[in-house]
Amino acid sequence: MTTVIDVENVSKKFKIHHERNQSLKERLLHPKTGSTEVFHALSNINFKVSDNETVGLIGHNGSGKSTLLKTICGVLQPTTGEIRLRGNLAALLELGAGFQVELSGRDNIYLYGAMLGFSRRGIDAIFDEIVDFSELEKFIDTQVKFYSSGMYVRLAFAVAVSVSPDILVVDEVLAVGDERFQKKCIDRIRLFQEEGRSILLVTHSADQVRQICDRAIVLDGGELIADGPVQESLRIFREHLLGDAIEHDHSGVQSNITIDAISSPTGSFDVRCGEAMHLDVEISSATAYSGNFVLEVFTRSGLLVSRSDAQGSPVNLVPGRNRLGVDFTKIPLLDGIYDINAGIVDTRGNTVIAWREGAASIQVLYDGREDGIVEMDALIRQQ
Template identity: 40%
Template sequence: MPAAIEIDDISKHFRLYHEKYTSLKERVIHLNKIPYEEFWALKNVSFDVNWGETVGLVGHNGSGKSTLLKCIAAILKPTSGEIRVRGRVAAMLELGAGFHPELSGRENIYLNAALLGVSKKDVDLRFDDIVDFSELGPFIDNQVRYYSSGMYTRLGFAVAVNVDPDILLVDEVLAVGDENFQRKCFDKVEEFQQEGRTIVFVSHSPDIVRRVCDRAYVLDHGKVVGEGTAPEAISILREFQAKGSGLASMIASINEDSTSGQGQAAAKEEISVPDERVMVGQISVAFPGISGAGHLTPGDPLTVKVSYSATKPISGVLVGIQLFDQKGDVVFGTDSDLMGLEPLDVDTEGELEFSFPSVAVSDGLFSVAVGFTSARDQRIYDWQNQELAFKVISNGKSTGYLKLEPRLIQNGEAVPFRS
């Protein structure tokens, strides 16, 4: 059976204009030739999405995820290659897409549904369901120009899921909805999955990708650099975030030469495992002095324990650590060199601890990544991550992302605490 979506070696480029000639004189002087730079948003992307699958697209900002989704939705036309989509597609892309600001919510429901190929008669039958799902009944006859971003999201998603699509394309727009509406959307996504519909999902949140997607593709500067189950793809993404994008250029150079025997030999040489290597074993966390609680409060101590093994005793080893939030953003990172410590001498096996006297972050789930590199040539021996390693719950003394302890001074005197 043919796949629901077939993406065959597509590329998409844009022209970036750094100068703009507005007058007739300027255009005549420059012979109407405006200098531009070619930017490839996608390069040689190929994969299939089978019927009933939920596939995620992950990557850094500017990696090409949203451009690829727009190509699948036929909003953008690929510069080269071909995309074959079978079935009715409903796309929930950037905020406000498919809406006219001067029309009311009611009128925009019919407009948006018409753009998705749904007749007025069918919209009449589903109109009440759309309004009920969006929870915008009192505002449905107001112009959408006065809607908040959350209201835009509610209305757009309500239309997309109520036009009976075979394929649902969802971009990061769900991140602007409130928690209750997000839960409602995910319930609907799960309902679609049980009905065997196909979903392509773009998100920066590893938790959402793990929760929703069967598998995922990792994009880096317009190229697919990894794929696998959702946890495997998140792990690949984390490695790219930790190491930078050098790996992508290495893969590209290998692929370009792979048509020749020399290129294939180079590829094998690049990916061969060196004789000298330090490997990350188990990563675990402990909360010193805290008994019974399965979480931290801001300011509590944290210990990250790492076991390791080596192919042989090795000197001149650096160890690094990074903490990630639920979106995959790095909230903290350092290594033994940045800490001003001597390079390590490691035996064939052992254990290390990173001891944090105080974790100065507020609410959230955090992941930990640990890696070993060579102090001599900066070669990465190994890098592994522990997903959702620990949880921090605010004690209510502050809001925001960081846990800071300011002092309040009035006229040179510290304001006393309440008795």
């Protein structure tokens, strides 16, 4: 394993100048007021990426993801610390970074290629492949300023992957454009992975992180708060995300719902494999709210065993205390302790309204000799 990106103790400070809201008279009397604030966009970031590794970078808006990618690509200088790269790097930074909008798609391909160290003939050789991938044949001689953001991303992605860099850095842009093209990009990224190249990917999609990353890093307020297995990092991110959502949003219904407790009517969370189990969920809500109840089951090592359908269990919460019953008709799990997370999501199933990590743990006892997580229920016969 070779380290291809080595980020060592990197910090980035921005100076922000605040003009005070002064009357003209005050400004004339005290011309030098106003203050300069130093903003820590990144604080002491350390991590490495190896060859053949795909690392996801997740965090809230403003957590420093783009700033970190820009320092890695050399677009920004870190205030302190050092970044070492091995091999050549192609980047798809935020929309707007990279292309000359007055030039055509064709000219931009040559320009971008030149920035990555390609000669004109080098680009000639891959030009058709780039245009083909981007599906922009008809618009290749149109000025980029007339492109939609989707077209823009298609061109940028096509160039970045066609120049065969050792390291590909992608900032969120995969969310732009239609689903079909996104899938095409993901397929291309997989090919890239098979070739043993490295990828650093910023995305808002937890599914994308699960699908393509080997590891995930979580940034929060410019600090690296997690770097590890995808599932573990996503769990930490979600805890922070919800903590913030609840703290910051005192106005809406969203902050006023809590999962108070998950209890077992028998008082015990022990269950035998194959048996049924009932759990009671207590939820308080300040207002009426209609959404869906979601349940997750994890192994102690952080492996997701099951997540219920985010649109499959509609609930109508009333103001005050609410009680839900969860019936497992048959626990298929093998011996072990399993953690349960529970939450309320909106009716469309894509925004978390309330969440409780580790709301309960169940201990499953299994009499047989199978190993693993679930009982297979397989009938073996000689034929």
